[in-house]
Amino acid sequence: MSALEDLISVVGPAGYVREPVDLSRYLVDIRGAFRGETGLVLKPATVQEVATLMRICWEAGIPIVPQGGNTGLCGGAIPDESGKAVVLSLERLRAIRSMDAGNSSMTVEAGVVLAAAQKAAREKSLLLPLSLGAEGSCQIGGTIATNAGGHHVRKYGSMRNLVLGLEVVLPDGSILDACRSLRKDNMGFDLKQLFIGSEGTLGVITAATLKLFPLPTEKVTVLAAVERLEDALTCFNTLQAKFAAELAVCELMSHASISLAANNIPSVQMPFAEAHPWMLLLEWEADEAIGDRVEAALADLIEAEVVRDAIVGASLSDSQRLWHLREAVVEAERAEQGSAKHDIAIPISAIPRFVQEAEPALKAMMAGVRLQVFGHLGDGNLHFNLIRPATMSKAQFFAEVAPLTERIHESVIRADGTISAEHGIGQSKVDDLERFRGGTETALMARIKNALDPQGIMNPGKVVRSSWSQ
Numbered sequence: 001m002s003a004l005e006d007l008i009s010v011v012g013p014a015g016y017v018r019e020p021v022d023l024s025r026y027l028v029d030i031r032g033a034f035r036g037e038t039g040l041v042l043k044p045a046t047v048q049e050v051a052t053l054m055r056i057c058w059e060a061g062i063p064i065v066p067q068g069g070n071t072g073l074c075g076g077a078i079p080d081e082s083g084k085a086v087v088l089s090l091e092r093l094r095a096i097r098s099m100d101a102g103n104s105s106m107t108v109e110a111g112v113v114l115a116a117a118q119k120a121a122r123e124k125s126l127l128l129p130l131s132l133g134a135e136g137s138c139q140i141g142g143t144i145a146t147n148a149g150g151h152h153v154r155k156y157g158s159m160r161n162l163v164l165g166l167e168v169v170l171p172d173g174s175i176l177d178a179c180r181s182l183r184k185d186n187m188g189f190d191l192k193q194l195f196i197g198s199e200g201t202l203g204v205i206t207a208a209t210l211k212l213f214p215l216p217t218e219k220v221t222v223l224a225a226v227e228r229l230e231d232a233l234t235c236f237n238t239l240q241a242k243f244a245a246e247l248a249v250c251e252l253m254s255h256a257s258i259s260l261a262a263n264n265i266p267s268v269q270m271p272f273a274e275a276h277p278w279m280l281l282l283e284w285e286a287d288e289a290i291g292d293r294v295e296a297a298l299a300d301l302i303e304a305e306v307v308r309d310a311i312v313g314a315s316l317s318d319s320q321r322l323w324h325l326r327e328a329v330v331e332a333e334r335a336e337q338g339s340a341k342h343d344i345a346i347p348i349s350a351i352p353r354f355v356q357e358a359e360p361a362l363k364a365m366m367a368g369v370r371l372q373v374f375g376h377l378g379d380g381n382l383h384f385n386l387i388r389p390a391t392m393s394k395a396q397f398f399a400e401v402a403p404l405t406e407r408i409h410e411s412v413i414r415a416d417g418t419i420s421a422e423h424g425i426g427q428s429k430v431d432d433l434e435r436f437r438g439g440t441e442t443a444l445m446a447r448i449k450n451a452l453d454p455q456g457i458m459n460p461g462k463v464v465r466s467s468w469s470q
Contacts, residue, residue, distance in 0.1 A: 007056055030073070037082065050093075066088045068139035080461055104211065113135075118135065165178050222281075223310065226279070232252060333385060343423040346380055362407065
């Protein structure tokens with residue numbers, strides 16, 4: 001038998017896809033920005049099947065592209081156009097292996113959808129705090145492989161902070177069984193950290209033990225309007241000082257981003273009677289009633305003219321309406337059919353100056369370009385996106401936007417920031433990684449890659465180039 005036939009024999013009739021009509025959904029990313037080719041998608045159902053598949057590919061030199069829910073924004077789960085790689089979908093690895101309420105931990109397989117893992121934790125009065133827009137379709141393995149962030153990083157940290165242990169199949173088919181549930185373990189190198197954020201370039205994550213938290217009994221959601229970014233920063237720092245343990249979310253949205261949502265999404269209305277340049281979506285979590293304290297703190301900020309207006313979510317439905325504003329911003333961008341995304345992070349204190357300097361410079365470079373500034377103020381992560389001018393075609397916009405992206409990235413690096421806060425590197429930012437982190441840092445990444453994957457079969461063309469080690 002050929003190597004491809006060997007691969008198919010491992011997974012059986014339900015474990016592979018070869019027909020072009022069925023392959024298509026594995027070959028294009030969620031935005032339609034990246035497209036690739038393959039003649040075979042493999043869907044193993046057990047870690048042992050993954051290990052056998054990897055061993056066959058290792059011996060035959062077949063490239064492997066691991067794929068979870070395919071919700072990434074940098075093309076990290078899409079094969080190249082050569083058609084030489086097989087796609088390894090983790091969608092059938094969807095068991096919740098264990099739930100240890102006494103240890104506040106759960107062990108889940110890589111194909112478990114994030115929302116399903118959250119639900120399983122809630123049923124035990126526990127919280128898996130990772131929360132993001134794609135939680136209904138993204139899979140646990142993918143969120144670990146990209147070190148996903150989301151809305152609650154300010155309080156709980158990114159996915160890296162939530163992983164206690166990992167099970168990983170290495171390129172040669174050997175299994176790293178380190179799905180431990182310990183919070184302290186100094187027995188040698190913490191190997192799991194190599195694979196978190198590696199985007200499938202070092203091995204295939206097949207299961208993880210995750211850290212859980214007590215489920216909050218009280219939540220308060222607030223939309224606060226401010227006139228300046230400096231006021232947004234003052235508001236956040238004041239509330240963070242008063243509610244160090246309870247303040248879980250601080251999201252920033254520009255008036256322009258909410259207006260875009262209101263113009264494109266019928267269910268969205270401008271929340272305040274007067275227009276305000278910036279809005280903060282804030283959420284508190286607590287084990288006791290906290291509403292009165294929150295309203296008193298807001299009253300002080302309004303009296304000081306830091307906050308100009310505020311809406312307090314008095315019920316679950318009120319909270320959901322406020323969150324709908326934030327989620328609609330992303331949906332509205334898709335409706336505009338032409339946006340250049342920039343997933344940046346800079347020190348929180350530097351955000352006002354960065355935005356104030358970047359906005360006029362970008363508008364001078366492309367007449368009519370529209371800025372979409374929103375994101376996670378509480379951890380310094382902004383989605384600093386550009387929407388095509390109304391008079392410019394999508395094709396022309398993408399042909400001419402590169403200098404603006406370069407200007408944004410250069411400004412971010414000057415501000416001691418990063419051009420990839422939570423979306424990863426994938427295939428879209430490999431050159432930028434080399435440019436801005438080149439030298440010892442990228443050389444070390446390449447040495448690690450070459451040590452674990454000397455044949456270069458794991459997700460080729462993503463994140464790291466083997467040549468950087470030279």
